[in-house]
Amino acid sequence: MKKSTIFATIAFAFVLLLSTNVNAQKFAGLDKSPLDIAYYKTDRYAPPMVKVIYSRPQLNGRSMSTLAPEGKVWRTGANEATEIQFFQDMTFGGKPVKAGTYSLFTIPGKTEWTIILNTVLDVWGAYGYKEDKDVLRVKAPVSSGEAVEAFSIAFDNGNMYLAWDTTRVAVSVK
Template sequence: MKKTLLTLSIVIAVVLAGFIILRKYTKSFSPSSVASYHEKGIDIDVNYSQPGKKGRYIFGREQDKALVPYGKVWRTGANEATVIKIGEGISFAGRPVKPGSYSLWTIPGQSAWTVILNSETGQWGTSYNDGQDLLKSDVAIRINPRVEELFKIYFQDQPNGTNMILSWDQTEAIIPIQHQ
């Protein structure tokens, strides 16, 4: 009995160490980042990972071997699902959202994107459950004249709030946010 417990403990320790090493390894390619906005009654923190372009074709048609194909759900970053924490009630992409933590997903398109807030958080980025969607809304995109090597999220002040910008390669999705 003691030998079985010892063996089981060793196996668990090895698996746990392997998981920690693998996580650290993947984070080295797509580092963690935080984007925050705390003004005008808007209180938002976004935790995400930043994949790199690395010479790859990022947004486009699936048959053209785009890394993030048009019309497919994307985890909006790398590694774990991107998490957005909202501290006050806001209008997010034109829809009311209560305070809380949500995972952020997108469906890139050629002329617009769909942004999704999902109630499930903490999952690995490819485990998307559309049954937990709280919000789906289309948002505008624009072309960035310079190439953004690392995916990044940043905020751009607007008269009545802010725009949360999802920027990678030469594409920027614009999510309007206002205080409710």
């Protein structure tokens, strides 16, 4: 084989490799509601007691009530239903819950939200929600705070906080 043919083949392969790699770096179709994890620990070095895996929808000029309508079961985030794992038996909203993994659904309301732990896992949205699979339901009062663009879940002082727009909901976790 001639040197020029070998050189042309190598050059073509190199250009093809670079053009494929450049396209890969564009990250087309990235999720608009990125996945996040919130842990409940007694301190930074302690093992977790609770872990929540959820996607964080953004308001992007939309109203929260359009994305999480009052009176309707919501996946508590975006994409797949939010999952909450208890590493030990605990109380959630004052009710006992066994160690395990549950889906976390909510029913938003003006003055209180219903927080639901359910045994159906790995479902997209609330479409796979089945009320007969609820493990528990608790009511949590609504308060308000500074506007938050991306739906967020955090733990602090024995509470799990849900925050979006100016809405805040706290559920005790002990």
